[in-house]
Amino acid sequence: MTLTAPIQVDVPLESAGPVKAPRTKRGLVMTLVLAVIALFWISPLALLVVTAVRPLADFIGNGPLSWPDQLTWSNFKDAWGIGNFATTYKNSAILALIKVPLGVLVSAMLGFALAKLRMKFRRTVMFTVFLGLTIPIYITIVPVFIMMRSAGATDSIFGLIGPYLAFGIPFEVLVLQSFFRQLPDEIIEAARVDGAGDWRVFFTMILPLSVPALVTVAILDAVATWNEFLFALILLNSDAHKTIPVGLLNFQGQFANNNTGLAAGILIAVVPILIAYTLLQRWIVGGLTAGSLKG
């Protein structure tokens, strides 16, 4: 049962809770109240979508809260070009594709050592690594900037990989080691008796049994990588190397008076995350709760 903990936490959320109210009336009233709040909650995004698909003249003439008279795709075309999205998308995607698997692998290895191997100074290592959760990125930017400059790695998305890995590790290790600890020792012992070494145990037993936890951590890490701003702002200067968050910031300025173009651009930047989140939300939800709801 513990093997699939990250998803299973999510499952009961779907079912009815402990409050015993007659399903009919009170449930409907509550649903209605929540629906109104939810509508209000999502209204910034809804407005964004509506604005992005209407002509600028229509928006200015009828105001931001009106229903569009006309629909158009041209805002997206303009925004795509001016926002340099072809480049920033590519950069963000390459970065995530390299960083996320690498980060999950090294974190899983450390998590395995902490959870299942007899390691000296284990508590000290754990404490030091988890302390990273509290450290703000900006304490490191001056030295990291100097390091990268002397290594000639500024203005390159590859220069971001090291810092991104380092700041991802504390959370990933925290979640993964607590997951690994729940895996029964007996199966590992059995493999050992059959002559398997640590590496074989890790690759053929621990990793396959931990797919739910690995996926959860990978998704959260991908979202964090996709959204990171400060390192990217400082280490990248030329437009050809910018990631989506930094590109979006420049783009904002160029659309000072073009409200519909700005809306389309923001939407372009946000859509992949929204789609990924909608498809994978049960993993994210489960991972968050499983990762932190202990102790």
Add this chain to the structure above:
Amino acid sequence: MATTTVALSKPQRGGRWSPWLFALPALIVYVGFLVYPALSSLWFSLTDWDGLSATYNFVGLDNYLKMPSDPVVVTAVKNNLIWTVVTIAVPTVIGLLLAIALNGKVHGKPILRLIFYTPAVLPLVSIASIWGWLYNPQYGAINSFLRLIGLDGLATAWLGQDSTALWAVMVPAIWLRTGFPMLLYLAALQSIPNELYEAATVDGASKWQQFWNVTMPSLRPAHYIVLALSLIDSFKVFDMIYAMTYGGPGTSTQVMGTWMYFNVFQYYQAGYGTAIAVVITLVAIAVGIPYVRSQTKEAS
């Protein structure tokens, strides 16, 4: 060979060095790109380095002693405190209320949960862009809405004046940060055994009494996690303020994180800027340590 004998006598254990082979890749990256830079910032904070020149002088604690007389630091500390209190209290309370509501007999729970959590996954910079756009004095939806419901007098340049800017930036932060406590509380509520409520009902406890005597005590671990993580998070604020107001108008929305950035990258006072970062980091570590210790202790 000693290692072989050990391995033979205790076949269930790996070699003594094996754990470190697993640990080293992550530890090297972590130390190289986080611990080492953080520690060398301590050194830079004791110098008068401008961030560009090859030379600089050791000035001891001068940068730290300068802070109390820097009016922007005073503003930034005040803003950091307001920011921390508001962006912890409001999302936590709203998140708890939403979780309790969603835990009842409600239709469409998955979609509601999806909606309330959505802002939490958006890039911070895009949230800043969305709200900057909503706050636009002329064509922004917020002022249009106020005019629509007859509150024309309230419509104002929310991000453009000292008195409202900080509060205006906090609204999107609340929007973004309510989803996480909601999810955690929801999961915690699910795990409270139904029998507790049944027993309370038998004893004649009202819904209100049940909330205070059954629900709230059972949620204690969740409260702890939510508050610890929010506290750690709130102290680090940078992106949202940088992207929405750039610390302005004037210096009215500066926080320690942005003021550090401006000193290092705009005013060429890297030593002083780093000292500001050190102060906020020490506070963040101090408030985070109980959480870190609880996570470490639980492991053994």
